[in-house]
Amino acid sequence: MTHIILFDGVCNFCNSSVQFILKRDSQQIYRFASLQGEAGKALLKRYSIPENMNSFVLIEDDRYFTKSSAALRVCRNLKGPYRILYLFRFIPAPIRDIFYHVIANNRYKWFGKQESCVLPPPEVRKRFLD
Numbered sequence: 001m002t003h004i005i006l007f008d009g010v011c012n013f014c015n016s017s018v019q020f021i022l023k024r025d026s027q028q029i030y031r032f033a034s035l036q037g038e039a040g041k042a043l044l045k046r047y048s049i050p051e052n053m054n055s056f057v058l059i060e061d062d063r064y065f066t067k068s069s070a071a072l073r074v075c076r077n078l079k080g081p082y083r084i085l086y087l088f089r090f091i092p093a094p095i096r097d098i099f100y101h102v103i104a105n106n107r108y109k110w111f112g113k114q115e116s117c118v119l120p121p122p123e124v125r126k127r128f129l130d
Contacts, residue, residue: 002031004129005074006043006057009034013103013111014056022124024078032120032128039129054104067104068096 005021008014018032033040035051044051047064058070065073069089076086088096103110120128 002059002061003029003077004031004033004043004059005070006033006035006040006049006059008056008107009036009040010114011107011111012113013107015114016111017056021074021078022127024080024082026079027077028127029077030074030127033130037130043129055100067093068100069093071100072096 005018007018021030033043035041035044035057041051043049043059044057047059049057049064049066053066055066056070058065058073060073064070072086072089075082077083119125
């Protein structure tokens with residue numbers, strides 16, 4: 001089964017989220033690609049995902065998920081109490097996405113941004129595409 005997370009590689013919040021997932025993905029099912037990298041751009045094109053989407057993207061098998069739906073699907077596979085967050089999937093997506101949009105639209109202002117994508121540490125580099 002394919003589990004790929006596409007994330008904004010210059011966003012501090014997004015990079016912190018990737019580190020959060022890496023620490024709690026005990027089965028190592030997730031692989032990662034920055035939206036700015038070659039692999040990320042190729043996956044966007046392959047799945048006909050708009051490049052200007054203000055969301056991280058989860059690709060599972062041949063489907064993709066965005067916004068709160070993607071975040072909640074990731075949570076269901078993490079170790080610890082984070083799995084319970086998947087219960088929020090019963091709240092309609094338009095309502096859940098209101099909160100997602102607030103964070104996504106302010107992520108650079110609140111958390112900052114880098115000039116380029118951060119290289120992952122060597123011990124997890126194999127889980128990154130690009």
